[in-house]
Amino acid sequence: xENMDSLMQYLPFLIPLxxxxxxxxxxxxxxxxxxxxxxxxxxxxxxxxxAVFGFVxxxxxFTVGRSEE
Amino acid sequence: MRGFYAxxxxxxxxxxxxxxxxxxxxxxxxFGMMSPLMAKLMPEILSSMNMEGMVIQIPEPTVYDAYTxxxxxxxxxxxxxxxxxxxxxxxxxxxKGTLINLLAKGLPRRTxxxxxxxxxxxxxxxxxxxxxxxxxxxxxxxxPETDVKNLFFSLFCLWIFVCFVISLIMxxxxxxxxxxxxxxxxxxxxxxxxxxxxxxKAEKFNPITLASVNVALLExxxxxxxxxxxxxxxxxxxxxxxxxxxxxxxxxxx
Numbered sequence: 399x400e401n402m403d404s405l406m407q408y409l410p411f412l413i414p415l416x417x418x419x420x421x422x423x424x425x426x427x428x429x430x431x432x433x434x435x436x437x438x439x440x441x442x443x444x445x446x447x448x449a450v451f452g453f454v455x456x457x458x459x460f461t462v463g464r465s466e467e
Numbered sequence: 468m469r470g471f472y473a474x475x476x477x478x479x480x481x482x483x484x485x486x487x488x489x490x491x492x493x494x495x496x497x498f499g500m501m502s503p504l505m506a507k508l509m510p511e512i513l514s515s516m517n518m519e520g521m522v523i524q525i526p527e528p529t530v531y532d533a534y535t536x537x538x539x540x541x542x543x544x545x546x547x548x549x550x551x552x553x554x555x556x557x558x559x560x561x562x563k564g565t566l567i568n569l570l571a572k573g574l575p576r577r578t579x580x581x582x583x584x585x586x587x588x589x590x591x592x593x594x595x596x597x598x599x600x601x602x603x604x605x606x607x608x609x610x611p612e613t614d615v616k617n618l619f620f621s622l623f624c625l626w627i628f629v630c631f632v633i634s635l636i637m638x639x640x641x642x643x644x645x646x647x648x649x650x651x652x653x654x655x656x657x658x659x660x661x662x663x664x665x666x667x668k669a670e671k672f673n674p675i676t677l678a679s680v681n682v683a684l685l686e687x688x689x690x691x692x693x694x695x696x697x698x699x700x701x702x703x704x705x706x707x708x709x710x711x712x713x714x715x716x717x718x719x720x721x
Contacts, residue, residue: 408508411605415500422493425486453497454544460486461551462647466563 499601
């Protein structure tokens with residue numbers, strides 16, 4: 399319990415971090431659900447990558463997964 | 468010169484349109500927030516995983532731990548993100564053939580290459596500055612003692628190292644074919660440099676040193692004067708890569 403309390407004390411610092419991560423994930427999800435074509439892989443693969451790998455997923459999607467059209 | 472500015476503008480628009488600029492800025496802020504927090508919370512996280520009867524003694528984290536995280540994030544993940552973001556700028560356009568029209572209308576090839584490089588360096592500089600400001604703000608709030616030595620030189624070392632990585636991307640993109648050619652070749656070159664860095668005698672001549680001495684500089688165990696040679700070599704390598712890539716690009720069949 400003591401540990402939880404000390405973690406709570408850093409909540410104001412953690413919230414922006416979490417919001418930014420979620421924003422990245424949402425941006426990637428919205429984009430990949432709106433588009434059908436990817437440079438490689440399919441929709442299921444990219445949803446998993448974006449949802450599972452933290453902020454690395456959205457980076458990978460926007461740099462190598464997103465189709466150029 | 469008019470072509471140069473116009474092309475830089477086109478580069479910025481392209482980075483915005485492809486979301487790459489936003490991704491880089493978001494990652495920069497993320498690293499800036501994450502690094503001091505990770506350093507501060509690591510003992511708490513470790514002790515919450517503590518098993519019955521086992522006591523792990525962890526010293527109180529200091530500002531050096533925060534900067535260790537910051538530089539570690541940037542040299543590892545950061546370099547990778549830079550490679551992913553800028554790895555395709557030239558390779559992609561070459562393989563899609565979108566440059567042919569512009570070049571046929573008389574835009575010099577060196578203008579294309581240099582403006583791509585300058586645009587990438589500007590974007591990297593903005594992202595890095597943003598990351599540092601965020602990191603600094605968090606560090607000041609989370610740590611009582613924030614005095615470190617050689618802060619600006621240490622930051623400069625990593626900055627110039629990434630500028631070198633970007634010049635490497637430009638050179639690789641003119642050599643290797645395909646839309647991922649530049650990315651793969653420059654990543655390969657970095658791996659080779661990383662392996663060479665195991666040899667202690669090569670340390671002074673390897674640009675990768677500039678991405679590994681940062682915390683030692685802050686602690687004062689490495690001096691600025693000991694790194695002037697490495698910085699000069701890195702600047703020469705940047706100029707060399709750019710000149711070589713222009714020469715190769717001028718001769719390349721599109």
